[in-house]
Amino acid sequence: xxxxxxxxxxxxxxxxxxxxxxxxxxxxxxxxxxxxxxxxxxxxxxxxxxxxxxxxxxxxxxxxxxxxxxxxxxxxxxxxxxxxxxxxxxxxxxxxxxxxxxxxxxxxxxxxxxxxxxxxxxxxxxxxxxxxxxxxxxxxxxxxxxxxxxxxxxxxxxxxxxxxxxxxxxxxxxxxxxxxxxxxxxxxxxxxxxxxxxxxxxxxxxxxxxxxxxxxxxx
Numbered sequence: 033x034x035x036x037x038x039x040x041x042x043x044x045x046x047x048x049x050x051x052x053x054x055x056x057x058x059x060x061x062x063x064x065x066x067x068x069x070x071x072x073x074x075x076x077x078x079x080x081x082x083x084x085x086x087x088x089x090x091x092x093x094x095x096x097x098x099x100x101x102x103x104x105x106x107x108x109x110x111x112x113x114x115x116x117x118x119x120x121x122x123x124x125x126x127x128x129x130x131x132x133x134x135x136x137x138x139x140x141x142x143x144x145x146x147x148x149x150x151x152x153x154x155x156x157x158x159x160x161x162x163x164x165x166x167x168x169x170x171x172x173x174x175x176x177x178x179x180x181x182x183x184x185x186x187x188x189x190x191x192x193x194x195x196x197x198x199x200x201x202x203x204x205x206x207x208x209x210x211x212x213x214x215x216x217x218x219x220x221x222x223x224x225x226x227x228x229x230x231x232x233x234x235x236x237x238x239x240x241x242x243x244x245x246x247x248x249x250x251x
Contacts, residue, residue, distance in 0.1 A: 034061065035085030036074050043085055046071045049092065049115040049214075049246070051151070053122035055160060059086075062115040062147055092116065094212050096129055098235040098244045102210040104201075105130040108186055108223055109148075110138045110215030116246065117214070118151040127164035130210070134199065136172040138186045138215075145173045170199050187226050206231040211243040220245045 035045040052060035063075065078084065094116045099105075105126065107117045114137050120126055121133060137148040148171070156165045172195055174182040182189065182198065189195045196203060204211075211232060213223045224234070227243050235241025 034075075035087065036071065036078075037083065037085070038074075044071055044074075045085070045087065049094075049119070050090075051115040051118035053119055053160070055123075060118075062112055062118065064112055092246060093236070093244050094120070094214060094246050095237065095244075096120075096126065098237050098240055099210040099212075100235065100240045100242060102130060102242070103208040104132040104134065104210070106134045106136070106204070106209055106211045108136045108138075108211070108213040108215070110186075110219050111144070113214035113216075113219075113246070114148045114151070115214075117212070118148070120212075121151065121165070121169060122155050122158065122161055124161055124164060127161070127168050130168075132168055132170065132201075133165075134170045134172065134201075136174065136186050136195065138174045138176065140175070140177045142175055142178055142180060145175070148173065170201075172199055187222050190226065204230060206233075206242050209242070212245070213243070214246040 034048045035043040038044050048061045048063065050059055051062045052058060066073075107120065109117055114135075117135055121135060126133060135148070135152065137145060139145050152169065152171045155161050155169060172182060174180070174184060174186055174189060176183070176185060182194070186195065190204070211227055213220060215223075224243075224245060232242040235244050
Protein backbone atom coordinates (compact mmCIF):
# COMPACT_ATOMS: atom_id res chain seq x y z
CA UNK A 33 0.00 0.00 0.00
CA UNK A 34 1.30 3.43 -0.98
CA UNK A 35 0.29 6.47 0.99
CA UNK A 36 0.43 10.24 0.80
CA UNK A 37 0.13 12.79 3.57
CA UNK A 38 -2.99 14.94 3.49
CA UNK A 39 -2.81 18.04 5.68
CA UNK A 40 -6.56 17.91 6.33
CA UNK A 41 -7.04 14.20 6.95
CA UNK A 42 -5.19 11.03 7.83
CA UNK A 43 -2.74 9.67 5.23
CA UNK A 44 -4.45 8.48 2.06
CA UNK A 45 -3.50 4.94 0.97
CA UNK A 46 -4.04 3.03 -2.27
CA UNK A 47 -3.12 -0.50 -3.30
CA UNK A 48 -0.19 -0.63 -5.72
CA UNK A 49 1.82 -3.60 -6.93
CA UNK A 50 5.61 -3.45 -6.85
CA UNK A 51 6.79 -3.72 -10.44
CA UNK A 52 10.53 -3.83 -9.80
CA UNK A 53 12.25 -7.22 -9.39
CA UNK A 54 13.08 -8.57 -5.94
CA UNK A 55 16.83 -8.19 -6.58
CA UNK A 56 16.63 -4.46 -7.46
CA UNK A 57 18.06 -1.80 -5.16
CA UNK A 58 14.97 0.38 -5.58
CA UNK A 59 11.19 0.05 -5.61
CA UNK A 60 9.27 0.79 -8.80
CA UNK A 61 5.52 1.28 -9.19
CA UNK A 62 3.46 1.72 -12.34
CA UNK A 63 0.56 4.16 -12.28
CA UNK A 64 -1.61 6.29 -14.53
CA UNK A 65 -3.03 9.69 -13.61
CA UNK A 66 -6.77 9.45 -13.03
CA UNK A 67 -8.43 12.78 -13.92
CA UNK A 68 -9.72 14.26 -10.67
CA UNK A 69 -8.39 11.33 -8.65
CA UNK A 70 -7.55 12.32 -5.08
CA UNK A 71 -4.51 10.05 -4.90
CA UNK A 72 -2.96 10.15 -8.38
CA UNK A 73 -3.41 13.92 -8.72
CA UNK A 74 -1.26 14.41 -5.62
CA UNK A 75 1.09 11.61 -6.65
CA UNK A 76 1.75 13.37 -9.94
CA UNK A 77 2.90 16.48 -8.09
CA UNK A 78 5.60 14.74 -6.05
CA UNK A 79 9.16 15.91 -6.54
CA UNK A 80 12.48 14.30 -5.72
CA UNK A 81 12.89 14.36 -1.95
CA UNK A 82 9.14 14.38 -1.16
CA UNK A 83 7.86 11.74 1.24
CA UNK A 84 5.87 8.73 0.09
CA UNK A 85 4.45 6.30 2.63
CA UNK A 86 4.75 2.53 2.28
CA UNK A 87 3.01 0.10 4.59
CA UNK A 88 5.38 -2.54 5.96
CA UNK A 89 3.19 -5.57 5.35
CA UNK A 90 2.60 -6.46 1.68
CA UNK A 91 -0.69 -7.96 0.53
CA UNK A 92 -1.76 -9.68 -2.65
CA UNK A 93 -2.50 -13.05 -4.18
CA UNK A 94 -0.25 -13.15 -7.26
CA UNK A 95 2.46 -15.37 -5.78
CA UNK A 96 3.98 -18.52 -7.25
CA UNK A 97 3.40 -20.35 -3.96
CA UNK A 98 -0.35 -20.26 -4.62
CA UNK A 99 0.09 -22.28 -7.81
CA UNK A 100 0.67 -25.99 -8.25
CA UNK A 101 3.86 -27.06 -10.06
CA UNK A 102 3.53 -26.77 -13.82
CA UNK A 103 5.40 -26.40 -17.09
CA UNK A 104 4.06 -23.12 -18.43
CA UNK A 105 3.03 -19.90 -16.66
CA UNK A 106 0.52 -17.62 -18.41
CA UNK A 107 -0.05 -14.10 -17.08
CA UNK A 108 -2.92 -11.93 -18.36
CA UNK A 109 -3.10 -8.20 -17.60
CA UNK A 110 -5.08 -5.16 -18.63
CA UNK A 111 -3.87 -1.59 -18.18
CA UNK A 112 -1.81 -1.05 -15.05
CA UNK A 113 -2.50 -4.66 -14.07
CA UNK A 114 0.80 -5.43 -15.81
CA UNK A 115 2.69 -4.08 -12.76
CA UNK A 116 2.94 -7.26 -10.64
CA UNK A 117 3.90 -9.30 -13.70
CA UNK A 118 6.72 -6.86 -14.45
CA UNK A 119 8.27 -8.01 -11.20
CA UNK A 120 7.56 -11.72 -11.69
CA UNK A 121 9.09 -11.95 -15.18
CA UNK A 122 12.32 -10.38 -13.89
CA UNK A 123 12.71 -12.97 -11.13
CA UNK A 124 15.03 -15.90 -12.02
CA UNK A 125 13.01 -18.13 -9.66
CA UNK A 126 10.09 -17.87 -12.09
CA UNK A 127 12.12 -19.64 -14.77
CA UNK A 128 13.27 -22.31 -12.37
CA UNK A 129 9.60 -23.15 -11.74
CA UNK A 130 8.38 -22.86 -15.36
CA UNK A 131 10.11 -23.58 -18.66
CA UNK A 132 7.90 -21.11 -20.55
CA UNK A 133 6.42 -17.81 -19.34
CA UNK A 134 3.75 -16.02 -21.40
CA UNK A 135 2.65 -12.44 -20.75
CA UNK A 136 -0.43 -10.93 -22.41
CA UNK A 137 -1.19 -7.24 -21.99
CA UNK A 138 -4.42 -5.69 -23.21
CA UNK A 139 -4.85 -1.92 -23.48
CA UNK A 140 -7.19 0.44 -25.29
CA UNK A 141 -4.49 2.15 -27.35
CA UNK A 142 -1.09 1.17 -28.72
CA UNK A 143 0.65 3.92 -26.75
CA UNK A 144 -0.51 2.29 -23.49
CA UNK A 145 1.61 -0.78 -24.25
CA UNK A 146 4.79 1.22 -23.74
CA UNK A 147 5.51 0.07 -20.19
CA UNK A 148 5.05 -3.66 -20.86
CA UNK A 149 7.17 -3.41 -24.01
CA UNK A 150 9.90 -1.73 -21.99
CA UNK A 151 9.79 -4.36 -19.24
CA UNK A 152 9.84 -7.28 -21.69
CA UNK A 153 12.83 -5.77 -23.48
CA UNK A 154 14.64 -5.15 -20.21
CA UNK A 155 14.06 -8.71 -19.00
CA UNK A 156 15.54 -10.12 -22.21
CA UNK A 157 18.63 -7.91 -21.98
CA UNK A 158 19.27 -7.72 -18.23
CA UNK A 159 22.25 -9.77 -17.07
CA UNK A 160 20.19 -11.32 -14.26
CA UNK A 161 17.42 -12.76 -16.44
CA UNK A 162 18.51 -12.61 -20.09
CA UNK A 163 19.64 -16.24 -20.33
CA UNK A 164 16.17 -17.39 -19.20
CA UNK A 165 14.03 -14.81 -20.98
CA UNK A 166 15.39 -14.89 -24.51
CA UNK A 167 13.96 -18.37 -25.03
CA UNK A 168 11.49 -18.83 -22.19
CA UNK A 169 9.58 -15.52 -22.23
CA UNK A 170 6.80 -14.85 -24.76
CA UNK A 171 4.82 -11.61 -25.12
CA UNK A 172 1.36 -11.13 -26.64
CA UNK A 173 0.13 -7.50 -26.60
CA UNK A 174 -3.46 -6.72 -27.64
CA UNK A 175 -5.31 -3.47 -28.30
CA UNK A 176 -9.07 -2.93 -28.29
CA UNK A 177 -9.68 0.53 -29.80
CA UNK A 178 -7.12 0.81 -32.59
CA UNK A 179 -6.08 -1.29 -35.53
CA UNK A 180 -3.28 -3.56 -34.34
CA UNK A 181 -1.77 -6.92 -35.22
CA UNK A 182 -3.59 -8.42 -32.21
CA UNK A 183 -6.87 -6.56 -31.91
CA UNK A 184 -9.48 -7.46 -29.29
CA UNK A 185 -9.98 -8.58 -25.73
CA UNK A 186 -7.74 -11.42 -24.64
CA UNK A 187 -10.59 -13.72 -23.62
CA UNK A 188 -11.98 -13.47 -27.17
CA UNK A 189 -8.55 -14.07 -28.70
CA UNK A 190 -8.12 -17.18 -26.54
CA UNK A 191 -11.54 -18.54 -27.50
CA UNK A 192 -10.91 -17.92 -31.21
CA UNK A 193 -7.51 -19.62 -31.03
CA UNK A 194 -5.69 -16.52 -32.31
CA UNK A 195 -3.46 -16.22 -29.24
CA UNK A 196 -2.45 -19.87 -29.38
CA UNK A 197 -1.78 -19.71 -33.11
CA UNK A 198 0.29 -16.53 -32.86
CA UNK A 199 2.40 -17.89 -30.02
CA UNK A 200 2.67 -21.31 -31.69
CA UNK A 201 1.57 -23.21 -28.61
CA UNK A 202 -0.80 -26.09 -28.03
CA UNK A 203 -4.15 -25.65 -26.34
CA UNK A 204 -4.15 -24.45 -22.74
CA UNK A 205 -3.99 -27.46 -20.42
CA UNK A 206 -5.04 -27.40 -16.73
CA UNK A 207 -2.68 -30.30 -16.00
CA UNK A 208 0.46 -28.40 -17.00
CA UNK A 209 -0.42 -24.71 -17.39
CA UNK A 210 -0.67 -22.24 -14.52
CA UNK A 211 -2.37 -18.88 -14.90
CA UNK A 212 -2.37 -15.47 -13.23
CA UNK A 213 -4.53 -12.49 -14.15
CA UNK A 214 -4.79 -8.91 -12.96
CA UNK A 215 -7.11 -6.18 -14.19
CA UNK A 216 -10.52 -4.69 -13.65
CA UNK A 217 -13.21 -6.48 -11.67
CA UNK A 218 -15.02 -7.33 -14.91
CA UNK A 219 -11.84 -8.60 -16.54
CA UNK A 220 -10.98 -10.80 -13.58
CA UNK A 221 -14.51 -12.19 -13.51
CA UNK A 222 -14.49 -12.99 -17.24
CA UNK A 223 -11.08 -14.63 -17.10
CA UNK A 224 -12.01 -16.65 -14.04
CA UNK A 225 -15.09 -17.97 -15.82
CA UNK A 226 -13.08 -18.78 -18.95
CA UNK A 227 -10.48 -20.80 -17.08
CA UNK A 228 -12.92 -22.58 -14.77
CA UNK A 229 -14.79 -23.71 -17.88
CA UNK A 230 -11.48 -25.16 -19.12
CA UNK A 231 -10.94 -27.22 -15.97
CA UNK A 232 -8.79 -24.85 -13.92
CA UNK A 233 -9.40 -24.06 -10.24
CA UNK A 234 -8.41 -21.12 -8.09
CA UNK A 235 -5.47 -21.48 -5.74
CA UNK A 236 -4.20 -19.87 -2.54
CA UNK A 237 -1.17 -20.25 -0.30
CA UNK A 238 -3.16 -22.68 1.84
CA UNK A 239 -4.44 -24.63 -1.15
CA UNK A 240 -2.40 -24.15 -4.35
CA UNK A 241 -4.36 -24.35 -7.58
CA UNK A 242 -4.04 -23.89 -11.33
CA UNK A 243 -4.89 -20.15 -11.43
CA UNK A 244 -4.83 -17.09 -9.18
CA UNK A 245 -6.14 -13.55 -9.60
CA UNK A 246 -5.26 -10.32 -7.88
CA UNK A 247 -7.86 -9.29 -5.32
CA UNK A 248 -6.02 -6.42 -3.64
CA UNK A 249 -5.67 -4.37 -6.80
CA UNK A 250 -7.75 -3.63 -9.86
CA UNK A 251 -6.85 -1.36 -12.76
